Amino acid sequence: MASLVALSVGFILAMQASTELGKLGANAFIPDLVSLSLLRELGPLLIAIIVVGRSGSAVAAELGTMKVNEEIEALKVMAISPTRILVVPRYLALMIMLPILTVFGNCVGLAGGWAVCVGTLDMTSSFYITHAVQRPELWDLYSGLIKSVVFAHLIITIACYQGLGVTGGAEGVGRATTASVVYSILWIIIADAALTGLFFFVL
Amino acid sequence: MREAPRKIASGPKKIFKAGEVILEVRDLVQVFGDRRVLDNISFQVRAGETFVIMGGSGCGKTTLLRCLIGAQKPTSGSIHLFGEDITRMDPFEMDRIRLRFGMNFQFGALFQSMTVGENIALPLRQHSDVDPSLIEMIVKMKLELVGLTGFENFMPSELSGGMRKRVGLARAMALDPEILFSDEPTSGLDPVMTAVVDQLTLDGTRKIGATAVVVSHDMTSVFRIATRILMLGNGPRQGQVVAEGTPEEIRKNPDPFLQQFVRGEADGPIPLRMAQDEYLKHLLGDG
Incomplete structure (x- = not known):
């Protein structure tokens, strides 16, 4: 799912860029634009939003169901901390996997851009690859990865908080799942705006 | 790879001999909003007993049990479990106590x-x-x-x-565990399974000298396993101790509230519906 979205984003970026940059005779900059937008912005953001829908909601629903079934209570009564056994592993897993998935999404997105550039704009593969890889600096990649780490923190914290805070049975689980998705997306976009400002305007 | 077990400091541990007070509840009050769910409850449980807390739906049985296992802080009063007041304990200290008892949840609370x-x-x-x-x-x-x-x-x-x-x-x-807490272990079971679970509760506790604190409203089961019974009231006697004693004493207790419950009768002092004039007033308003 993540690769399909990343691939489509690569297509879209290249196609949109070609319609406008083509008018200026600047098609040569399309690979630069695709790779910069993906690395800095769209890769981390879109992959995070997919992970919210796929994993954030699943975590909220799973922990919420455990809360409703008294499983959380049972853990506490057994002197086992739910945070240690349920939250920490999920937190670490997402903090590691989201940046990795983002790198993968970036690669697939770049491939999408390549398909459009080589297939319809008569660019050679070597030209595309040279520009798409040489133009961005390491900081462009790193800033995107830092974002994805921050997004991972937000997604899993919100999902666990909503899941463990469920009250009121199955209906409560549904409410918490929805809330975790809505708040995660909201905070991811706000954090993205703040981080972009910090990385490219303040620093 | 197996995760290393987390060490909880066990500290000095007093071993309770049969007949010693292992659990003592004093003046326990639990208020939710303006509802007094538990009202000045006091009782003692001795090591080796099968102590049953019974009462009608909504009388505060489960709330009391939640207080006893430290899942909920009571509004006031004290609970001495293994000689230590758990109402004043922080969660880490409480973990030390939790290792000494087991809790059987009403619906099992198994990890799915x-x-x-x-x-x-x-x-x-x-x-x-x-x-x-x-x-x-x-x-x-x-x-x-x-x-x-x-x-x-x-x-x-x-x-x-x-x-x-x-x-x-x-x-x-x-x-x-030294104490087994059990929340309605037989509700929703057929009579044979009820007898089996009762026997298991006894096998798991009495035979090894452990104590059982069971919450139940299943009269057959209560009289089969209990060595002592605590009856909580509802309605006008919400959350108060109606009676406490051995099964024999409970059977002989003339309290009409208790007898209605033990015999399972619809009519009696346990209010389910309003009195006629009160009902009319409720329907027509005070005028």
């Missing part, structure tokens, strides 16, 4: 993502250094105790309600 065997093994894996092969053996023994030999690899969703309750009981007894 784990097999039956893993459910029972979890407290052992987390709190002891026992070798995995030995844990496997203990799990088999506990399952045999509750009549579910060979069910280790089943998921909780594949079991019937009665089986889940029995697995819950096996898990509660995994660490051989």
